[in-house]
Amino acid sequence: MPLDAPRSQTTLTSTARMKHLFDVRPRVSEPYPVLCGEGPVDALHSVWRPEWRQAVVVGDSNTAALFGKPLALRLRELGCEVLELEFPAGEPSKTRATKERLEDAMLAARIERGACIVAVGGGVVLDLAGFLAATYLRGIAHIHVATTLLAQVDAAIGGKTAVDTPFGKNLIGAFHHPRAVLLDQAALRSLPLVELRHGLAECVKHAVIRDEMLFKSLERLTSFDDPPSAELILRSVAVKVAIVAVDPLEHGERRSLNFGHTVAHAIEAATNHTTAHGAAVAIGMIIEARLAVMKGWLPKDALDRIVALLERIGLPVRAPCAFDAAAPFFAIDKKTSEGRIQCALPEQLGVFGAHDGQWTRSVTLAELLRAWT
Ligand SMILES: NC(=O)c1ccc[n+]([C@@H]2O[C@H](COP(=O)([O-])OP(=O)(O)OC[C@H]3O[C@@H](n4cnc5c(N)ncnc54)[C@H](O)[C@@H]3O)[C@@H](O)[C@H]2O)c1
Structure with a gap:
């Protein structure tokens, strides 16, 4: 089967420096765009829906400060109520315990069903925050801002969300597709x-x-x-x-x-x-x-x-x-x-x-x- 080619130049839309290159069409849920380039703040603005009055920006101890902060700032400028959440970087954080802590913080902040989670980081953040979005109030919207190469080429796309358990990896999770995926090329410059x-x-x-x-x-x-x-x-x-x-x-x-x-x-x-x-x-x-x-x-x-x-x-x-x-x-x-x-x-x-x-x-x-x- 031929590969899905990037969208043709005629249908290509771009934000300041990010281009809308693919649409993921998973059939089981609505299609969503994949934007790639530099400038995720403007790109986030371009995919944000007016009905999302609350935003939860989730990052790890590296990505929250580096990439989450500017996104949270723009969302506040858009008039959103923004909750910023963070957990220690690394695979050991991809657990039910971390998810529960984030859920409790969202409940305490009265985050409602009409909110959107913005997951900012590598595969660990996207898997965990995606699963959070899949189950919070039986499911809310989320957007992936992928900042590692692994997340950009793989984890950000396809709707697989999960956490690890002592019995094995990714054993508890759900399919829950994001509403948009932003692949931040500039972020790769700081990647070890x-x-x-x-x-x-x-x-x-x-x-x-x-x-x-x-x-x-x-x-x-x-x-x-x-x-x-x-x-x-x-x-x-x-x-x-x-x-x-x-x-x-x-x-x-x-x-x-x-x-x-x-x-x-x-x-x-x-x-x-x-x-x-x-x-x-x-x-x-x-x-x-x-x-x-x-x-x-x-x-x-x-x-x-x-x-x-x-x-x-x-x-x-x-x-x-x-x-x-x-x-x-x-x-x-x-x-x-x-x-x-x-x-x-x-x-x-x-x-x-x-x-x-x-x-x-x-x-x-x-x-x-x-x-x-
Ligand atoms: N859902 C899927 O389809 C899918 C596919 C493949 C992998 N995964 C999952 O992805 C996870 C691995 O993801 P990963 O390799 O991105 O690891 P990761 O998320 O742990 O990120 C690696 C490290 O890089 C740091 N980091 C992230 N972006 C950075 C940047 N731009 N500059 C500097 N540091 C940065 C992170 O804080 C972390 O310390 C695994 O849990 C795996 O199971 C999921």
């Missing part, structure tokens, strides 16, 4: 190099499952020390937008986006979330691709190119924990069905198809163990 690398892991995933040209573009890059070009980011975003449009609730093709994630989520849980998601995805893609090669489902050449690219980016390529530590978490992975572990495995670079109507393949613990090292 290691976080850029984590975002590139999801770009590689998109390339492997659906866009060989994107894979080749990544292979051609001579340095990974600066934010990737807007063109490269948008190519990666286009993969996510296209897949979410055909399968918003992950009944079929959207499962391809889980390439590397069965292993990644087990590693994250086994290491108590000290392994960052992007790093875990890099390792997970290698282990799952190796398993696919062992089973004869993926050519060895594809595995070699994936490993070489991830190594050049500077991402880890070996599991940070023993297999025995990760094994218990496979049983509770969301994709596990009738006790069988499921992996989303590509068949060539840029090609991912269903087999007997299934987008994932059953694998055994013994097979995963063989692929682990």
